[in-house]
Amino acid sequence: MKRLPIENDQLDAVDLRIVRTLLEDARTSVAEIARKVKMSAPSVAERMRRLEENGTIQGYSATINPAALGLPLGAWLRVRPVPGELGRVVEILRDIPEVATCDRVTGEDCFIARVQVRSVADLERVIDRIIPYAMTNTAIVQSSPVPSRLPLPGNGSD
Structure with a gap:
C-alpha cells in the first residue's frame, strides 16, 4: 500500500542522484543508476522501491513533442x-x-x-x-x- 510522503522523510544524497538520473532519462536501467551512484543494483532497486512507496517517485514517463x-x-x-x-x-x-x-x-x-x-x-x-x-x-x-x-x-x- 502506498503511503503519503512524510514531510521530514528527507532524501539523502544517493536518493537525490537516483531521482536526478531518472529525471534526465526515465528509461535508465537500475544497473546504470547503480553504476552512477556507486552502489549495487539490488540496493538501488530497494531505494527506488522505497521512493515509489513514499510517493517521491510517482511514475515514469516519456517527454513527447x-x-x-x-x-x-x-x-x-x-x-x-x-x-x-x-x-x-x-x-x-x-x-x-x-x-x-x-x-x-x-x-x-x-x-x-x-x-x-x-x-x-x-x-x-x-x-x-x-x-x-x-x-x-x-x-x-x-x-x-x-x-x-x-x-x-x-x-x-x-
Whole structure:
C-alpha cells in the first residue's frame, strides 16, 4: 500500500542522484543508476522501491513533442469561475483533452491551465467550452526557453 510522503522523510544524497538520473532519462536501467551512484543494483532497486512507496517517485514517463502529434500551438489560460461555478469549471477543465496541465492558484484567477491544440480555431473551441462558467485570459506560447523541470535540492552538484 502506498503511503503519503512524510514531510521530514528527507532524501539523502544517493536518493537525490537516483531521482536526478531518472529525471534526465526515465528509461535508465537500475544497473546504470547503480553504476552512477556507486552502489549495487539490488540496493538501488530497494531505494527506488522505497521512493515509489513514499510517493517521491510517482511514475515514469516519456517527454513527447506536442508538435509531432499535430498539436503545435500551446497556450496558457487563466480561468476565473463566475460565482457558484468553481466545481463545474473543475470538471470542464478535467474533461477537455487539450488541457495538458492545470493548477489551482491564488490571486485573481482560480486556475492556470496549459493547453496544446492544432490551431487558433481549436483554441477558440476550448475557450468556448469554459466561458459560459468562467472568465478567461489567454496567452499563446511563442517558445519555451526553460523546459519543464523539477528543481532539486543541490541540483547541479553531486
